Structure formats: C-alpha cells, structure tokens
Amino acid sequence: MSSFRFLHAADIHLDSPLHGLSRYDGLPVEEIRSATRSAFDNLIQCAIDEAVDFVVIAGDLFDGDWRDMGTGLYFARAMGRLDQAGIPAFIIAGNHDAASAISRTLTWPPNVRQFGPRRPETHRLPNLAVALHGQSFSTPAVTDNLVLSYPAAEANSFNIGVLHTALAGRPGHAKYAPCGVEDLRGKGYDYWALGHVHEFEIVNDNPYVVFPGNVQGRTIREAGAKGAVIVTVVDGEVSSIDRIDLDVVRWIRLDIDCAGSSPGGLPDLIRAELTRIHGADGSGRPMIVRVSLRASSQAQARSSTRLGPFGTTCAPSPRRSRQTFMSRR
Numbered sequence: 001m002s003s004f005r006f007l008h009a010a011d012i013h014l015d016s017p018l019h020g021l022s023r024y025d026g027l028p029v030e031e032i033r034s035a036t037r038s039a040f041d042n043l044i045q046c047a048i049d050e051a052v053d054f055v056v057i058a059g060d061l062f063d064g065d066w067r068d069m070g071t072g073l074y075f076a077r078a079m080g081r082l083d084q085a086g087i088p089a090f091i092i093a094g095n096h097d098a099a100s101a102i103s104r105t106l107t108w109p110p111n112v113r114q115f116g117p118r119r120p121e122t123h124r125l126p127n128l129a130v131a132l133h134g135q136s137f138s139t140p141a142v143t144d145n146l147v148l149s150y151p152a153a154e155a156n157s158f159n160i161g162v163l164h165t166a167l168a169g170r171p172g173h174a175k176y177a178p179c180g181v182e183d184l185r186g187k188g189y190d191y192w193a194l195g196h197v198h199e200f201e202i203v204n205d206n207p208y209v210v211f212p213g214n215v216q217g218r219t220i221r222e223a224g225a226k227g228a229v230i231v232t233v234v235d236g237e238v239s240s241i242d243r244i245d246l247d248v249v250r251w252i253r254l255d256i257d258c259a260g261s262s263p264g265g266l267p268d269l270i271r272a273e274l275t276r277i278h279g280a281d282g283s284g285r286p287m288i289v290r291v292s293l294r295a296s297s298q299a300q301a302r303s304s305t306r307l308g309p310f311g312t313t314c315a316p317s318p319r320r321s322r323q324t325f326m327s328r329r
Contacts, residue, residue, distance in 0.1 A: 003235065004128045007047045009228035009246075010058035010164075010195025011094070011214035012040055015071045018249065018288075019219045031286065035249045037074060039216035042246040043228060044078050048085045050230060053128060055087060058195030058212075059094025059137070059164030072106045083111040090123055091115070093136035094164035094176075094195055115162065120150045124157075129236075133189070134162030137176070147179045153188035158236055161192045167203065184209055191231065191238060198222050200229075200243060208238050215246045220290045223251040225283075245283065252277060252289045259294075266293070 018032050031038075047055050062071065082089055092115045108114060115121045117138035124131050131154045135146050146163065153159040161184065165177040176196060181204050184192050192209040200213040212228045227246035232239050256273055258266055270291060278287070 002128050003233060004053040004130070005050070005230055005232045006160075007043070007050070007052045007055045007228055007230050007244075008058065008193045008210065008212050009043055009055070009215060010193075010212055011060045011198055012036065012043075012057065012062075013060055013214065013216075013218065014040060014062055014075060016218055018217075032249060035247075036216045036218070038248040039226070039246045040078060042248070043215055044081050046228075046230075046244055046246065047082060047087055051085075052087060052230060054125065054130075055082065055089040056132070056160065056162055056193045057089065057091045058134075058162050058193045059092050060195060060214075061091060061094075076107070076109055079109040079112050083109050087111065088113060088125070090132050090134070090162065092134045092162050092164055092195070093117065120146070122151060122154075129157050130160065131157040132160045132162060133187075137164060142177050143175070144177070145179045145183065146177045147183045147187065150187055153190075158191075158233055159187075159189040161187060161189045163192060164195045166196055167194075181209060190233075190236070198226075200227075202241065208241065210241065212243075216249070217247060217251040220251050220253065220288070223253050223290075225250065248285060250283070250285045250287045252287050254289050254291045256291060256293050 014036055016036050018035055043055075061075070079089060088111045090113050113123050115123070115134035115136050117136040120133055120135040122131055122133050133150050135150070146165075147161075150161060163177060163179075163184075165179060166175050168178060168180050185204070185207065190207050192204075192207060194203075194209065194211045197211045198214040198217075199211065201211045203209040203211065208231075210229060210231075214222065214226055215228060217223060217226050225243075225245045225247065227244045230242045230244060232242070254273055254277060256269065258269060270293075273291075274289060277289070
C-alpha cells in the first residue's frame with residue numbers, strides 16, 4: 001500500500017458567534033465575530049502547507065440556517081483553494097447541517113464529495129487505495145445506529161469510516177447516531193473519523209477512533225486549544241496522529257487560590273497569573289480568561305471587597321467568584 005496523509009476535522013460551525021461576551025465592553029468585536037471563519041482559513045492553509053492528500057470533515061460544517069448566502073459563498077471559495085492545490089474534501093452532514101435548508105441549494109466545488117443521507121456511501125481514491133464510508137444526517141436528530149448499515153471493509157484498501165456521533169454518550173452532547181466501539185471495530189475499518197464531540201479524544205487505537213474536537217471554541221465550556229488532526233498512514237497502517245491548533249481566540253479557565261492574600265493584593269495576584277498563562281500558552285493568540293477566585297476561610301471572605309478594575313470578589317470555598325477577561329500578549 002502507498003503512504004499518505006490526511007487532515008481530519010469536524011464541528012466547524014461556520015459563522016457561529018462566540019457566546020457569553022455581550023456584556024463586556026472594549027472587546028475586539030470584528031475579531032470575535034469572524035473567529036470561526038478565521039479558524040477555518042487556518043485549516044485550509046494548513047492542508048495546503050502540509051500538502052495533505054485529502055481532507056475529511058465529519059459533520060457540522062455549518063451551524064443551521066445562514067442569515068445570508070455569504071456563509072455558503074465563503075465556504076465555496078475556501079474549497080476552491082483546496083481544489084487549486086489538488087486536495088479533495090470528503091464531508092458528511094451533521095445535526096446542525098441537516099437543520100439548514102439553504103445549504104441544500106449550495107453548488108459544491110468539484111473537489112468536494114458529500115456523503116448522502118439516505119444510506120451509507122463509499123468514495124474511493126484508487127491512487128491511494130483508500131475507501132471512505134459515511135452517511136450524512138437526514139434530520140437534525142438522528143437516533144438510529146447508523147454504523148450497522150455501513151459496508152464491510154474493502155480488501156486491499158485503507159478503510160476510513162466517517163461518522164457524526166456521540167458514541168454511547170458524552171457529557172454535554174446529544175446522543176445522536178448512538179453506537180459502541182465494538183460496533184465500529186466490527187466493520188474492520190482502519191480509522192474512524194468522528195465528529196459531534198467538541199473535545200479532542202483518541203477513543204480507541206485498534207482501530208483508531210478519533211474525535212478531533214471543534215476548530216474554534218465558542219463558549220467557556222469549550223476551553224483550551226482547538227483544531228484538527230493530521231493522520232499519517234505508512235504501508236496501510238496509521239503511523240502518527242498529530243494535533244494541530246487552528247483556533248484564533250482561545251478560552252481559558254484560571255482557578256486562583258487567594259488564601260493568604262489581602263483584598264488589596266488580589267489585582268497583582270491576578271495580573272501575575274494572567275502573565276503566567278500567557279507565557280505558558282506561548283501561541284500569541286488573544287485569550288478569553290474566566291478567572292475563579294477561592295478563599296480557604298470565612299474570615300478572609302468577609303474581609304474581601306470589590307476590586308475596581310477587575311470587578312470581582314474573593315469568595316469562600318466551595319462558592320467561587322468568577323470574572324471573564326479578554327487578554328492579549
């Protein structure tokens with residue numbers, strides 16, 4: 001078998017807003033508004049720079065119906081960049097895509113191959129001996145085990161299953177297209193490219209079952225680095241799975257123990273911690289930081305006061321005071 005690389009991404013949610021920031025003044029509105037597009041631009045550029053052989057998007061490319069055709073036109077232009085680089089893209093529709101009536105009228109660029117919603121389909125790349133199997137959502141809430149109808153692995157090919165699912169269930173995610181790892185293993189595929197869960201996870205390594213997570217965090221519940229994975233296959237076997245960061249604005253949770261600090265010293269303590277996490281992150285991305293302060297004693301909590309520039313207080317455990325900051329290097 002030949003050797004090749006592909007980029008596996010999911011849950012792009014193009015033009016979806018970042019949530020929970022409307023009450024904060026002075027934020028870079030345009031940067032926040034365009035975050036999901038910018039992250040997708042990073043994905044396209046990464047695929048071109050890394051010269052991957054193909055791209056797989058495992059659902060929720062869109063975020064329901066669009067406000068205008070700009071979202072679809074932007075996507076078509078982005079796929080056109082991949083087409084010029086000779087990179088095909090394989091896409092399934094997830095629950096948010098199925099909720100979009102407008103996207104059904106979109107004219108796909110020639111390098112885009114979308115799996116249909118009626119039954120599992122197989123797309124092949126004969127020059128790489130690759131077979132991709134997948135099925136799009138036909139409705140926003142698919143509760144059937146779609147894997148049961150996926151075809152058996154094709155001989156003498158590297159088989160990839162593309163599926164939008166929460167498997168047997170993941171906290172915070174609707175239980176769509178439920179299935180177990182044993183269902184996936186039973187198909188005999190070499191790699192399962194999953195979507196729907198917004199956290200990166202290698203669920204299994206024989207075969208590889210991977211959630212790449214979403215490409216851009218949209219709420220404080222989606223904190224940390226976000227992106228996709230590049231999978232390298234050598235002689236028919238996965239040799240590496242490399243995470244790539246694509247997000248342009250990063251959400252961070254920062255928990256500060258203010259035990260022993262006076263109320264007047266808390267601003268300096270918070271600044272020091274913000275400086276520390278900037279240095280530890282090292283990416284230079286803007287960061288939206290949710291700071292939680294906790295104290296170890298009721299006496300300290302009673303002595304704490306509102307801190308003018310930070311607008312928060314130090315509260316006793318287990319109660320916490322929280323404040324969100326937009327922080328730049």
